[in-house]
Amino acid sequence: MQEKIFKTEYAGRKLTVKTGHLAAQANSSCTVQYGDTVILATTVMSKDARDGVSFFPLMVEYEEKMYAAGRIKGSRFIKREARPTDEAILVARMIDRGLRPLFNEAIRCDIQVILTVLSIDGENDPDVPAIIAASIALHISDIPWNGPLVGVRVGQINGEWVLNPTNAAREKSTLDIAFSASADKVIMVEAAANEVDEKTAYEAFAFGLKHAKPMIKFIEDIRKEVGKEKMKLELTEVECPENLDDNQKVNAEEIAKLQEECKAKAIEKLNEFLFNIPKGSKRARKDTLHQVYDMLEEYLLEKQVGKERRKKVMEFFEPFIDEQITTAILERDQRVDGRKLNQIRPLEANVGLLPRTHGTGLFDRGETQVLSVVTLGAPGDEQTLDGMETSGKKRYMHHYNFPPYSVGEASPMRGTGRREIGHGALAEKALVPVLPDKDKFPYTIRVVSEVLGSNGSSSMASTCGSTLALMDAGVPITKPVAGIAMGMASNEKGDYKILTDIQDLEDGKGGMDFKIAGTCDGITAIQMDTKTLGISLEIIEKTLAQGKDARLEILDVITKAIPAPRAELSQYAPRIEILHINPEKIRDVIGPGGKMINKIIDETGVNIDIEQDGSVFITATEPAGMKKAVEWIQSLTKEAVVGDTYEGTVVKIMDFGAFVEIFPGTDGMVHVSEITDKERVSDVNKYLKVGQVIKVKVMKIDDQGRINLSMKKV
Incomplete structure (x- = not known):
């Protein structure tokens, strides 16, 4: 193997490609380095076609390695990378959805593309360089493929377009659009936005596509230098029929x-x-x-x-x-169910169906039916994230279930698949921009969408069902969110027509699945796949415009079912009280080894979550338990105020005065001169005894927190 190095500038940062130095047994391999993020891409195709399969067996794997970030897994018992995280699965799906349309679907040989993250700098998200690495590895290989493509990310900060924004810049961006593209067409889209209008979304695609062209040329130049000749595959085998001699071929x-x-x-x-x-x-x-x-x-x-x-x-x-x-x-202009091209199937929205859940929404669009259920929990119920890139807590979760009966089939019910994770993430992303801030609504929020019937875009129905359920639960979302799946019919001559609300037979070759979610004011999420070699900017522009009309129509149905979030939470939802204490008092609430906080929890039945700034979240389902816990914590954390009078207990007597506990764990000192003004005190024991309850006034609190008390000033 002879190592070759290729370099270019991409969004103002150096991108380096190396070939011929790693994974020599694969059909092809390369590494892509962007900043200090390094991706290894390998491709392998089996020598023989798989017997008895009626689909193209492509496998795309994206592997996160904890060592890439210099981390060791947080679990006490399992330190090895196990099943892929949801984030890794979502990136694998992104890469797959871009690559797949560029293969001949008649291929029956196993093809596997593996992307391994070898290093990550925390600045450059590895998904875009992983898409580029997969494209280069396939393009220089001998595997038949109609590439190349390139990964592009577009952000907008203060009205200015940003190509491949860093992770820090993405936090400030009003939108985050990642897509795969050829020189002039978009093949795959995954986008989140803060209610941007259709014109802005279109301009983002145009901006990104313009910058994709030089990268496509860069990849083509790499192939010219190190690319292998593509294999010629027999895509259809000629077999001998039963009524012919074995040596005869099918005519x-x-x-x-x-x-x-x-x-x-x-x-x-x-x-x-x-x-x-x-x-x-x-x-x-x-x-x-x-x-x-x-x-x-x-x-x-x-x-x-x-x-x-x-x-x-x-x-x-x-x-x-x-x-x-x-x-x-x-x-x-004829569809199989008789609808017009821009017509949505019959819609129905209902809320409050289940008696004990915290919020429910049932959304029907034609034969697609989704039941979404909201559960509100304590801040401590947040999901802990422990991935290569992600750590911390996740407050809002959307889980999507797709049982076999939803499509009238009987099949084994196994664990959550890639598709379910992807659809759940899309609906989750669509609703994040309208969720209330944690300081206004501190609950952990989990939504589960059960697909009861599926015939076209259950993920967008889940978005609508989630909106209904959140509003029914009393979650103060800023606006309702709805979603619609747009499609396309096209032929090889370039003729096309955009379809609103696609279903079963309308998702064939020459089509697309362009999902758009948003509020009445703008787009919050986009996901697009196609079964063509990509879609033009013209198609994107028309789809966004036609999709807006459909979205507004669905929002009208949702707001008729429930015009606004309920003013009160369900009687079965927990209640949260927030106390703000001196951070130095946190140790008093927790106690040595957690003894005090566990005692409060055990005796009151509440959940307690404490943040470093002194915010204490008390979550309870019973009012009595809540009241007792609040009073308990207040007594533990109460602070003396100069000029206020308190009732305290003498805990220690000294020659110069006495120490009095005015709150649990808080003592002050009464000097002998402050016991009485009737006479000079020579013996404190004549006036005070340990255990005696007295009234004292706070006279001074010094810089070290020492409290001076007075009996005679009460």
């Missing part, structure tokens, strides 16, 4: 002729059934297609076509159905 012309005959018969049935049941269900359309498929199988059997040849002939079916649906949209 390609005969296959093509049979396919044309089947297409003619299929068109008759599709026109008769599929497009004539405009209000039919997903199941009805699925049954229709099964009937057409079975009819064609019977036709081929009548013609004595063998099993293997029948299988080969019927390979045309799914692409043909996609083509017919696309043609109907492009030529006749």
Whole structure:
């Protein structure tokens, strides 16, 4: 292996690519260094095609390594990296969604792309360099691929566009748009924003795409120098049918002729059934297609076509159905359910369905139905983050569940998959900009969206359901948020039409899934995938505009169901009291080894969370327990005020005076001269005894916190 080094400037920072020095057994490998963030990308393709699979077996893995950040995992028992964090899964999905459309979907060889984070500087997010690394590794490999692409991130600070903002700059940005792009098209989008308008979002894409072009040329130049010749793959195997001799091959012309005959018969049935049941269900359309498929199988059997040849002939079916649906949209503005191109399916929104939960929302859009449920918890219920990049606490969580019955299937229910994590994160991101600040609403908030029925964009239905549930729970969100999935029908000639609210058969080849969430005032989240080689700025602009109309229509339905967040929390939700104490008193509340705080919790049934600034959050479900805990903590942390009078207990007598405990753990001294003004005190014991309760007045508190008390001034 001969090491080659390539350098360029990207967003004002040096980007270095090295090839030929690591992972020699892979089909290709490279490292990309951006700042001090270093990514290793490797690609491998199996020699043989996988038998019996009807999909393209691409695997994209993104591996976070704790050593990259100079950290050791926080768990006391497990120090090795285990399953990927949610953040790693989301980055893997981002990379996958950009790469996948650029492969021929007829490939049946296993292809695996692994991105390993070797070093991270905390300044440059590794997702963009990881996208670039994956693109370079595939482009210089012998694996067939229609790249390259480049990763781009765009921010906006004080009205100025920023290319690939640092992590610190992203905190100040009004939007955060990351996308994969070719020289002139956008392939994948993952965006969060603080209610930006459609024009601003469009301009962000235009700005990023302009800066993608030089990087595409940079990658092409790398391929010219070190790239391998692409392999020629047999994308369709020719097998021997049962009714032919083993040495005979399937006659390609005969296959093509049979396919044309089947297409003619299929068109008759599709026109008769599929497009004539405009209000039919997903199941009805699925049954229709099964009937057409079975009819064609019977036709081929009548013609004595063998099993293997029948299988080969019927390979045309799914692409043909996609083509017919696309043609109907492009030529006749005809959708399978009879809707107009910009029409949303029937909408319904309901709240308050469950008696004991803290807030519920049920959202229906056509056959897509999502039940979202809110649970409010104590500040201590926040999720602890312990990843390569992330640490700290997470206050708002959205979890998305997609059971098999939601699509009418029976299958094993395993752990949470990548798709569920991705959809949950999208709905979570959409609502973060409208959540109340912690100082106004200190609760930990968990929303769970249960997909009860799925036929098109359950993630955007989860966003709508979450809005309903949060408002029903009394969470004071600033505005409702709604989401819509936009689609597209297009052909190889470049004709296209934008679709509002796509469903089942409308997500085929030549399409896109462009999800947009936001309030009445602007966009809060975007996610886009495509089954094309990318979409133009013109398509993005039209989709954003058409999506806004749909979003406003959905928001109208939501606000009719519940116009504003409820003024009161559910009677079953916990209540939180906030006390502000002197930070130096925190130790008094906690006690040695946590003895005091645990005693309060055990005896009152509350949860107590204390922050370093002296904020004490007391969470309780019972008013009596709350009252007792508040009074207890107040007594532990009460501070003396000069001029105030208190009732205290004598705890120690000295020759020069007595020490009096005015609060638990707080003593002051009564000097002999302050015991009485009737006579000079020579023996303190004649006036005071240990355990005696007396009234004293605070005369002075010195710089060291020592309290001077007086009995005679009371």
